[in-house]
Amino acid sequence: MRKDICTFLLVLMIAFLLVQGLELSYEDKEDSEVDEYYKEHQEKTGADNMVEAILLDFRAYDTFGEVMVLYIAIAGVIILGKIVTGDDQS
């Protein structure tokens, strides 16, 4: 019973924080300066798709870190699978 109340209070607190953050982010949506910079300098990348232009040109370093996360996770899955199936016994 006490655990139920604690869980309910935790969820309520995080809901409050989320609502506060959403109000902040919805207020100043009109004049996003970073967005204007990307829209003005889009011709430099040569890509018409704005998401690709940001992902692979303006913020390619972030994408590199994300590719590394994917690499490490898949390496972990492969190592665990090799332990289970016993491919690595030799």
Next chain:
Amino acid sequence: MTSLIVKTAGRALTPFILLSGLYVASFGFLSPGGGFQGGILLASGVILIMVTHGSKEVHRLAENIDWFETFGALTFLIVGLAGLLLGGYLFSNLLPDTPLMCIVLDIVIALKVFVGITAVFVYFFGMGVKEC
């Protein structure tokens, strides 16, 4: 285990799924799409074959294909370092006003995601086979 209908449908659908994956990956700079989505589509084609026809052949293929993962990561790093050496900062565009960098990185990411997801599914299926 699988019936003739499932085998035939899987064999007929897989080339079109792979083709649409290649299209999404290589034209990601012009139209909706990109490297990750194309890689997932390519992997789904291979997984369809694996589900319908059994995973023996694909398992042997996937064990020899793991080094593509490292190849993709290294190519990404080499593109970044070339931008650092020739353009002044990391991942700078070597040919401005042309989408060459986007195309190269798109295809590299598509290859990497394709190999990665296929390997993950192969090893999950291998875990299930060991259990029985």
Next chain:
Amino acid sequence: MTILVGLYGMTRTKNSIKMIMCLGIMGSGVILLFVSVGYIPGAGAPIVGHSAEMVDPLPHTVMLTAIVIDLATMALGLALVYHLYEEYGTLDVTDYLVGED
């Protein structure tokens, strides 16, 4: 709202696989939240020449990263849960804490 559903499920369940499913639900909630923040009424897809006014492309980019990291995290977690099941023979997290006896 979806984030809260995932959080409640993750704190209340004892099954490891259900915990990882709740992780996926929380990821979906975060993706919906960010994409809805970037939405502008009446704007089209963020492609040059497609429509006059485009939605904010930056949350889409960040969420494309978040989707892949969700997938990688869930794959690694499922592999670990499989090993825990092989070791202990159960999926209940409270049995893992008791130790070996």
